[in-house]
Amino acid sequence: MPAMTKLSFLAGSVALFARPPRRDGRDAYAQLNHYDDHMLKDIGLSRADVEGLRRNR
Numbered sequence: 001m002p003a004m005t006k007l008s009f010l011a012g013s014v015a016l017f018a019r020p021p022r023r024d025g026r027d028a029y030a031q032l033n034h035y036d037d038h039m040l041k042d043i044g045l046s047r048a049d050v051e052g053l054r055r056n057r
Helices: 003-018 025-032 037-042 047-056
Strands: none
Touching: 037 047
């Protein structure tokens, strides 16, 4: 394997494992769906915001 190919393979491997896991709307909805209305109010959200996440996922 030429040196440039080894270097690019190594860089790609590092980038693959260094990237944080993706989070999408399903994760956020699943987590927020368990919160009660008082907990949502404490973090500045409403039940309508949570339902908006559900519709957009």
